[in-house]
Each structure stands twice: as structure tokens, then as C-alpha cells.
Amino acid sequence: AAEAREQMLDIYPKKTLRKRSKQILVNETPSTPAEIGANSRTVPGIITQRGCSYAGCKGVVIGPIYDVLHITHGPIGCGWYSWLSRRNMNKIRKEGETNYLQYSMSTDMQEDHIVFGGEKQLEQAIQEAYDEFKPKAISVYATCPVGLIGDDIHSVCRKMKEKLGINVFGFSCEGYKGVSQSAGHHIANNGVFKHMIGLDDTPVDFKYKINILGEYNIGGDAWEIDRIFALCGIKIIGTLSGGVSYDDITNCHMADLNVVMCHRSINYMAEMMETKFGIPWFKVNFIGIEGTKKSLRKIAQYFGDKALIDKVEEVIAKEMSEVRPVLEDVTTRTQGKTAALFVGGSRAHHYQDLFNDMGMQVIAAGYEFAHRDDYEGRDVLPSIKVDADSRNIEELKIEADPERYNASHAERKKSLEEAGFTFEDYEGMMRQMAKDTLVIDDISHHELEKLIELYKPNVIGSGVKDKYVIEKMGVPCKQLHSYDYGGPYAGFKGAINFYKEIDRMTSSKVWQLTRAPWHEAGDAPATETAEVP
Ligand code: CFM
Ligand code: HCA
Structure with missing residues (x-):
């Protein structure tokens, strides 16, 4: 080597x-x-x-929310590039919902707008989209030229929010911000937290309720995870943000636990939700049977009920009876073969489990x-030097919510930790x-x-x-x-x-x-x- x-x-x-x-x-x-x-x-x-900050924000983290109307403020190529090419699957799950993701909406910025400014065009686009679709929320994404010419998308969004009486918010995720799409993840997390999380306090009447953070339903992954959780009797309030609706996100702070699939893209959200609402989080991995089994067991352990722990074992045993013969057969041919993985910010790690299974x-x-923590583990976080590129991305100052911080979650976390249970625990790839x-x-x-x-x-x-x-x-x-x-x-x-x-x-x-x-x-x-x- x-x-x-x-x-x-x-x-x-x-x-x-x-x-x-x-x-x-x-x-x-x-x-x-x-x-x-x-x-x-x-x-x-x-x-x-690598991709850009806009790709990380619009394309990856927020774009998959199917009933928010997403408008790209910029040249048409940016909207086209991020139009479902990632294979984030969607379907309407409740009557009366709409799925806007078949559309790609853009202000189609031209030279004129670069010279004279594009704010009017954006305002008009928001109005037109509203008139046509009457969505619950509209989200606006800045591309490189927007930052260069200085259009203030946030003031346009505030104005239109007032005018239309729906939630309208913008993301300053110009492609050049930061060194890769990773910066866009952080910008997206901040915006979702500011403009969506916590808006709907309706209690969720379910014994075990969780959110899955950092699962984007590529190729239908989130639907398979939904299937398994339904069998176990665990309610997923929000999957951020695969196959998810605006309402799910505004209500997902009612969960008892956040589990994190893709640490890179959404660790910010896990931390902010814990600080504000007291919801603990730990890392899971549903890629590979070892990871899936371990993750399910850990979630059952978190709730600590024998009935749930037994149910999870029953589901695992049943599912494994289907997996085992396939694995035994393929392993006769795959044993000892080699693979190399170069992907994004989490899959190069997660998929090693599947290859190891074989x-x-x-x-x-x-x-x-x-970042270094995804390679070396989160224990290196204090020693990571923040450079100028990262310092450009806003760090929100979050405090515990005086009314909604759930102290009982924090207590449960503390007593579990004393018994050796780990939270905020990503060990990294290496x-x-x-x-x-x-x-x-x-x-x-x-x-x-x-x-x-x-x-x-x-x-x-x-x-x-x-x-x-x-x-x-x-x-x-x-x-x-x-x-x-x-x-x-x-x-x-x-x-x-x-x-x-x-x-x-x-x-x-x-x-x-x-x-x-x-x-x-x-x-x-x-x-x-x-x-x-
Ligand atoms: Fe997370 Fe993702 Fe990935 Fe990612 Fe991506 Fe993706 Fe990826 Mo492409 S959020 S870091 S920015 S797991 S789009 S669904 S596949 S590079 S490894
Ligand atoms: C992105 C999206 C991407 C690109 C995939 C690829 C995806 O980074 O903008 O390079 O093949 O998953 O669609 O990561």
C-alpha cells in the first residue's frame, strides 16, 4: 500500500x-x-x-421534501442538474398532499438580471408559483451569480411570506460557498432548523417515536427502513429528508430519539435538536445486515421495554431467514474478492459493511x-482546526427551549450512559x-x-x-x-x-x-x- x-x-x-x-x-x-x-x-x-454548496443544500438536504415548492434562483442549468438526478424517491402518503418534485422551478436567470439585478424576477416567480400551485411553503435557493450580483433573496422571501401568508424562506447556498457540497449541508441544516423545525406542537400519540436523520430515500432506501420499523412497532415521525412532507418536519421535534444515518450531512441538526428540545441522538447504519441488526437492537435498548426488545428480535429472525440463503449462495463466489469505494461523505464507510457481509x-x-471526524471518529472534533472556508458558514447559537425542552429525555440519556450506552457516537471509517x-x-x-x-x-x-x-x-x-x-x-x-x-x-x-x-x-x-x- x-x-x-x-x-x-x-x-x-x-x-x-x-x-x-x-x-x-x-x-x-x-x-x-x-x-x-x-x-x-x-x-x-x-x-x-466534488459538487457545490447549492448541490449540498438544495440537491441533497432540502430538495427531497416533496410538498415544499423549491425555486432555484439562478441560471437554468443549476435547477436542471438538481432535478431528481439523485434518485431521491417520492410518493404522496396522505390524502390532499401534493408532490411537486416532478417539477423543476427556476427563475431562469439571464444576462439582463446579472446586469440589473434579479430580485424582481424572483418576486414574480414566487407569485407565479403560488398562484399556480398554492403550496404550504416555498423555498428559494441562491446559486453562484446571485451572491456575485448581491440579490437579497431573504428580504424578497420575507416580503412574500407576509404577502402570501405561507412560509417562504431562502438559502444563501451559492455554489462557491465552502469547498464542497458539505458547506451546503450546514447551510441547509441551519435553514430547516430556523424555518421549519418546531412549528407544529401537535402531540404524536405513539409509544415509541423517533426521527431518522440523514436518510434521503435514494432508490427507495427509506421505504425499506419504514417497512422494518412498522414491523417493530416504532413510529418514524420524520425522515430528514427522504420521502418526507413539510408537516412531518414541522412536527418532528415531538420524537423521543433521533437516529443519524448520514453523519456528515446532518450532524448539525441532531445537535441543534438536542440542545433546544432535549432529544438525544446516536449513530445508526441500515446498510448491511450487521449494521441493521445492531441499529435496531440499540433503538430497542434505548426505549428499554422488554416487549419491544423481543419484537425486534422476532423481526430480525424472520428477515434473516430470507437473507441467509441468498448470502450463503453469493458468498461462494464473492468470498475473497476485492472492492474500492469512493463516495460522498458517508457511503464509502457504510457500504463496507455490505461488502464484508459477502x-x-x-x-x-x-x-x-x-471531514476528519467522518474518517477518524468524533473524538477528534476538538482538535479540528476551523479554517477560513468553514468559518464563512454560520453557526447558529441555540439554547434550550424554556417550554419545550424535554428534561425526561435528558435524564434517560444520563442513566443509559451510566450503564455504558453511547450517544453522539460516530467512530469514523478508518x-x-x-x-x-x-x-x-x-x-x-x-x-x-x-x-x-x-x-x-x-x-x-x-x-x-x-x-x-x-x-x-x-x-x-x-x-x-x-x-x-x-x-x-x-x-x-x-x-x-x-x-x-x-x-x-x-x-x-x-x-x-x-x-x-x-x-x-x-x-x-x-x-x-x-x-x-
Ligand atoms: Fe450523506 Fe447522502 Fe452521502 Fe451526502 Fe451526496 Fe448522496 Fe453521497 Mo451523492 S447526504 S454524504 S452529499 S449519504 S448525494 S444521499 S450519494 S455524495 S455518500
Ligand atoms: C451531488 C449529487 C450526487 C452526485 C452523484 C455522482 C448524487 O453531489 O450533487 O457524482 O454520481 O448522489 O446524486 O452526489
Whole structure:
């Protein structure tokens, strides 16, 4: 691995080398992870897979709320790019609801607006959207030019909120804010907290009620998680923000517990809800059967009722009776195969569980835009240096709500902690990875090509920007963002889907037939020449 690292870094000029050296590590001491360079600017000229702040805010965190009418203030490309390309699934769940996500609404900013300002256009767009659809809420997203020309979207939103009598709010998530979509997550969390959370205090009459934070229903994952919780008798008030409605979000502070799937995109919300309402949180993972079982058991333990604990065991046993034969079958072919994962800010970690279930080895992994805590665990949080790019993003000052802070949740948390239960607990990716595997932050195409050349993994999990680079090199690529039209992959049924798919991809002979035109006819096929350095 050390040799592979050297070869990846080999071509870089001095300054780039210094920076990339910190972002490419050999995981020498998994239990005490080394410090990795993360959440810093990509060196210009390097091909990155990262997205922008607008993508993180509108595309990722808030865009999936199906009955808020989302308006992109900007050139049409931004709205087009974020129009369901992420495969966040939606359907109406209650009578009278509307799903606006089939539409992509934009102010279609033109040169005129850049020169003379776009606020009037935005006001008009909000009015037009309201007249046409009469939504409960309208949300406005700033793109790069909005910040550059100085349109004040917030004053337009306030004015229209007053005028229309519905909730209208804006997000200053200009693409260039921060170094990746991660900044957009933070901006989104702040806005959802300020403008939606806590608006509806209607009590939820259910014994066990929770929210799932950081689950976006890609390929229907949230629906599989819903199915499992329904079997267990646990009510999910809000899934932030997959397949979720405005009303669910305004009422979700009535939950007894927040469980966090994607730590990177929503840890801010978990912390703010705990501070204001006293709702404790811990990390879960419903990707992979081990994670799913462990997460369900932990939630049952939190409530502590024997009836619930037994019910969860019964559900696990029943579901596992379907998973087990599939897993046993695929493992006969997948055992010992290798994978590399380069995805976003949580999946490069979560999906390792699924590969491990199948007896596969993850030889290298990395996030696009996660922070050090997602790699090394939350215990490094106090030592993370906040740089100028991060300081640009507002930190809300939250206090306990004088009336609505639920002290009994806090007491339960305290007594559980005394018994060894952990909250606010993300251990990060590196602890779970084997010794001497590679950990690569914000991988470049050059590094990826080197990795393939040297390791020839049996499959790579990645995104659309590098999928075809990988496949042209004779390695199958599973998109772990969009799932390539597949999914769900969460929970028990999702695991079965994933095992079958990876088995099919890694057992197919077609990859051994790929040969670039410049190879000699007699050359060994690419996949057969692999040697792990
Ligand atoms: Fe969280 Fe996500 Fe991800 Fe993410 Fe994303 Fe995504 Fe992702 Mo693409 S919120 S960090 S910003 S799990 S859109 S659903 S797949 S990069 S690993
Ligand atoms: C985004 C969305 C994305 C992109 C996926 C990809 C997604 O970052 O704006 O690069 O393949 O999941 O759709 O992460």
C-alpha cells in the first residue's frame, strides 16, 4: 500500500504533493487512526468528483421534501442538474398532499438580471408559483451569480411570506460557498432548523417515536427502513429528508430519539435538536445486515421495554431467514474478492459493511468531502482546526427551549450512559478498515487510474463522474450515489438486492473481455493481470 501511495503521488509538483500527501494515507493503526487532510480546497487542475454548496443544500438536504415548492434562483442549468438526478424517491402518503418534485422551478436567470439585478424576477416567480400551485411553503435557493450580483433573496422571501401568508424562506447556498457540497449541508441544516423545525406542537400519540436523520430515500432506501420499523412497532415521525412532507418536519421535534444515518450531512441538526428540545441522538447504519441488526437492537435498548426488545428480535429472525440463503449462495463466489469505494461523505464507510457481509475485502476507500471526524471518529472534533472556508458558514447559537425542552429525555440519556450506552457516537471509517488499506480523501482521476492499475479491484463503488473511466479500464463500477437504477440497498431486502447485484457484476465474464484497441491481440485481459502490491 505504501508503494501504491508513492506511485499515486509521484507525478505531482511540490505544492500539490505536500497537500495530497496529507490526503492519502495507509491505514497503519486502525484503532488509533492517523490524522488525514480533509475538507480543504481541491487543488486547481485536479479532477475531483466534488459538487457545490447549492448541490449540498438544495440537491441533497432540502430538495427531497416533496410538498415544499423549491425555486432555484439562478441560471437554468443549476435547477436542471438538481432535478431528481439523485434518485431521491417520492410518493404522496396522505390524502390532499401534493408532490411537486416532478417539477423543476427556476427563475431562469439571464444576462439582463446579472446586469440589473434579479430580485424582481424572483418576486414574480414566487407569485407565479403560488398562484399556480398554492403550496404550504416555498423555498428559494441562491446559486453562484446571485451572491456575485448581491440579490437579497431573504428580504424578497420575507416580503412574500407576509404577502402570501405561507412560509417562504431562502438559502444563501451559492455554489462557491465552502469547498464542497458539505458547506451546503450546514447551510441547509441551519435553514430547516430556523424555518421549519418546531412549528407544529401537535402531540404524536405513539409509544415509541423517533426521527431518522440523514436518510434521503435514494432508490427507495427509506421505504425499506419504514417497512422494518412498522414491523417493530416504532413510529418514524420524520425522515430528514427522504420521502418526507413539510408537516412531518414541522412536527418532528415531538420524537423521543433521533437516529443519524448520514453523519456528515446532518450532524448539525441532531445537535441543534438536542440542545433546544432535549432529544438525544446516536449513530445508526441500515446498510448491511450487521449494521441493521445492531441499529435496531440499540433503538430497542434505548426505549428499554422488554416487549419491544423481543419484537425486534422476532423481526430480525424472520428477515434473516430470507437473507441467509441468498448470502450463503453469493458468498461462494464473492468470498475473497476485492472492492474500492469512493463516495460522498458517508457511503464509502457504510457500504463496507455490505461488502464484508459477502466476504469481500475493501482495499481502499475515501470520501469526496467528509471531514476528519467522518474518517477518524468524533473524538477528534476538538482538535479540528476551523479554517477560513468553514468559518464563512454560520453557526447558529441555540439554547434550550424554556417550554419545550424535554428534561425526561435528558435524564434517560444520563442513566443509559451510566450503564455504558453511547450517544453522539460516530467512530469514523478508518477504525473499521483493515490494517494497511488505503484511505484517500477527494481522490483524483489520476490516483484512481493508478489504483486500478496496481490493485485491479473486482468492483469499484463510485459516482457517475468516474464510472466510465473505471469501466473502460475493465473494472465494473457500481454507482453508490444513484444505484444505477437499482435499489433499495438498505435494510434486509436491500441487502439481498445488493448481494445479488454485486455477485452478478463481479462474476460476469464480460469484464475479462475488455481490451483497449492498443493492446496486442494476445495480451492477457486486464482483469487477469492484477497483483496486489
Ligand atoms: Fe450523506 Fe447522502 Fe452521502 Fe451526502 Fe451526496 Fe448522496 Fe453521497 Mo451523492 S447526504 S454524504 S452529499 S449519504 S448525494 S444521499 S450519494 S455524495 S455518500
Ligand atoms: C451531488 C449529487 C450526487 C452526485 C452523484 C455522482 C448524487 O453531489 O450533487 O457524482 O454520481 O448522489 O446524486 O452526489
